[in-house]
Amino acid sequence: MIRKAALMTLVLAFAAAAAAAGPLDKTECIAPAKPGGGFDLTCKLAQSSLLEGKFVADPMRITYMPGGIGAVAYNAIIAQRPADANTIVAFSGGSLLNLAQGKFGRYNENDVHWLAAVGSDFGAIIVAEKSPLKSMKDLVAAVKADPTKVVFGAGGTVGSQDWMKAALTARSAGLDPKSMRFVAFEGGGEAITALQGGHVQVYSGDASEAEEQMKAGAKIRVLAVMSDKRLEGRLADVPTAKEQGFDI
Amino acid sequence: METLHFLLGGFAVALSPANLMVAATGAFIGTIVGMLPGLGPINGVAILMPLAFALKLPPETALILLAAVYMGCEYGGRISSILLNVPGDAGAIMTALDGHPMAKKGLAGVALSISAWSSFVGSLIATIGIVLFAPLLARWALAFGPAEYFALMCFAFACITGLMGDAPVKAALAAMIGLSLSTVGLDSNSGVYRFTGGNVHLSDGIQFIVVVIGVFSVSEILLMLEQHHSSSGLIQVSGRKLFNLKELALTWPGTLRSAVVGFVVGVLPGAGATIASAMTYSMEKRMAGPDGHFGDGDIRGVTAPEAANNASAAGSFVPMLTLGVPGSGTTAVMVGALSLYNITPGPALFTQNPALVWGLIASLFIANVMLLVINIPMVGVFTKVLRLPNWTLVPGILAVSAVGVYSVHATTFDLMLMSGLGVAGYLLRKQGMPMAPLILGFVLGDLMEQNLRRALSITNGELGILVESPISIGLWIGAAAMVIVPPLMRLRAHRKVAAAAA
Structure with missing residues (x-):
């Protein structure tokens, strides 16, 4: 691990x-x-x-x-x-x-x-508020159905930590990480803007970033946090990836 | 209602004593810079930008200073156009056509006061335009993804080359040079050094400020030393100082029309004051028909371009504030100034930094009133400055530029690069190559590359995404029109002239 x-x-x-x-x-x-x-x-x-x-x-x-x-x-x-x-x-x-x-x-x-x-x-899987994806299962199902329709955005390039998170998610669901569409932005702020504009569908970023942005009024939803236990504060309701059956 | 609330907040920022003083200083300096032949708004803003940074002005204060300078330049340019028949900046070229004949007829005071008035009306209408349209556009900006941004930038380049009148190829070349310069440095996607020649100082790219100061200020200094302008042709202001109601009534409709056209042209990325004033001048000339005496001191030929160049200067803030894509060479320099302050102009700016955005907009209103006050009663002070020979300014400009460049990274390498770029800029300008497209190319280059890469990584290299959304299709059509239509128009005008001659 x-x-x-x-x-x-x-x-x-x-x-x-x-x-x-x-x-x-x-x-x-x-x-x-x-x-x-x-x-x-x-x-x-x-x-x-x-x-x-x-x-x-x-x-x-x-x-x-x-x-x-x-x-x-x-x-x-x-x-x-x-x-x-x-x-x-x-x-x-x-x-x-x-x-x-x-x-x-x-x-x-x-x-x-x-x-x-x-x-x-901790890592977090984030989608736009109006996204049809409600859980990790939805996400994996959507990627399985058509990997070209679910574009991952991240604050770094292929090989970076944000990419790792997306790739680990894919692998734990039995998907080939190479089939994923992946777009690199300059930092999480830009990626979250693109997420809200619907230009990317998923952002594999960090929990603290998501929390800050939600505080500032960003219209986003966190599907899962990649920690052992649930986090405190605003993200307390967000289940961990493990809870949803993905050992990442 | 929300807009009004924000605007009031903006006035609270702009009316603080420090910001008021900065706006007044900027307006005054801007008028002088605009008036001096050779120095235009880009130079003014480029010279003051590093100074504002070195003085540790807070970002909104620095931006207010630069915006006041920009507006001041658009006011100041008319003074030397009217009195000397030498346009103070590119936006005032058209003003000389009728302003100078008016001055020769002893109407210099009238020409100066009515053009100040129409400048005021132009800026005022355009600033109201910013208040109305910028927040709308900012909300819409979320729809701009990588593909749309790439199309927008292509549109900006098409505007530059299509509208650069006589030298579209040179403008395109200048933009290419700017784009090439922006690729120097570490590629952030792969970690590969590009075009650094193994030099550590180039490893994080060429600094924006070095390019701006080099190609604008240093090359300007070289040009100034070469060409002396004499103040012997300076016309004394005598007789009536203020326009009368009849003159006001005659020019009023044209001033309003030109202000609106100027604003729209200013909003287009890449098209600025020069184009706006030329367009409105010929528009008014056509509308006046046979009872106009344009070219021979028609008062409408002074008011229309002055209203337009001020309106377009204000209009160019709209794409800068909402999309992060500068609408003119001067706003391109301001984007660089903001990046010194770690502020990225763009859609998020309106929500993340309302004090800055609305403070700037409010300060445009305030600076405009100040400029009207400065420019009508105090015009005599400025005409005295015109008597100074140009070369006396050189040491001052050089010192301020060098301090500015050094203050950013504190390396002598930047100073050398600045001098090298200055000489290169001088040689290019001698060949008639415009420098504004170069700066736009340099500023937009990185954004353009990143957005193209992102767009293509969304689709795995499929080019179709670039023409997928209605926004990008619209932008591509606009870009094509910008490249194709102006040459056709010129060709038609050319044929007409030939036919008339035959």
């Missing part, structure tokens, strides 16, 4: 020194996607916790640098801004996977400082 939780991680450029006395100023957190996705959330978590703990003088600035689930930000922070000591980059298990696969170009994991894991998140 593959670990389901996506780690939210923070990264610092290698040349930078993190140790400093007193509150830091001009801090910045780079979210390597467009606003509204999981990276954004990671940065906002760092922002609020650092401010509450009085570690920073002003609220940390959040910068968005979309491209390749962190690839562009990774290259930028190492090549262009090695001297920015107070800049951190949000990272996820998904970006880690791409880094390991060499999709980040010439740099590897030794070029940065890995600072801290901020939290963990």
